[in-house]
Amino acid sequence: MIRSASARYEGLGKDGKGHVSTQSGVLSDQQYGFNTRFEDGKGTNPEELIAAAHASCFTMALSFALAGAGFTDGTLETTAKVTLDKDGDGFKVSKSALTLTANVPGIDQAKFEEIAAGAKAGCPISKLLNAEITLEHTLTA
Template identity: 45%
Template sequence: MERKAEVLWRGNLQQGQGEVSTESGALKKVPYSLMRRFGNEPGTNPEELIAAAHSSCFAMALAAALTQQGITPESLQVNAAVSIEKNGNDWVITHSNLVLRAKIPGIDQNRFNSIAEEAKNNCPVSRLLDTEISLDATLDEGELRAQH
């Protein structure tokens, strides 16, 4: 299986701009630039895309691990924060922090923690990233809401 994305960049780093599109069409000419990466201009940036990939991959890995044990989650809400820092002359992705709020009937905290940690370690995106990955996992009895 292979998934594809395409980028078109125009100009130098400071004033230039790019567009990113995905084969599926989920992203179509979404703008990105230096100011979108290190500022707050509308558009996207590589770290945001990595955070989206990591959180969605982890949620699927956790759902798979739970399913293998005969457990069906009611909901898994995952947020990822990917950090980039200057290291000498280079920029380095230093950390990906996964925050999970899960509603899973009939599971105890220890089993939940163990399965979630295993899913974090075995998620294909986690395996791809050469950085520290942390997980803050909470079993939540309340109603989960999508965060934007």
């Protein structure tokens, strides 16, 4: 399976303007640039897109792991906060902090923690990122 996205950047540096699109069309010429990455400009940025990818990948991985363990119902909500840090003359993504709220009827805390940790480690986006990945979770009744 191969999925694709494309980016175009017109102009250079801070004055440049970019647009990003995805194969599915969910993003179509979405604006990005210096002002959307380092200021509060309208549009997206690579770290936000990585956060969306990580949150959705982890949540789906956890959903499938819970189903595989015999659980049949539940609600999972995950937020990913991706940190961009200075790294010498450039930058690096240093962390993706996952925060999960879950409602899975019939599961106990220990089993939930075990399955969630496995999903965090096994999700393809977690495997892709060379960054610290943390997971905080709340299991509601």
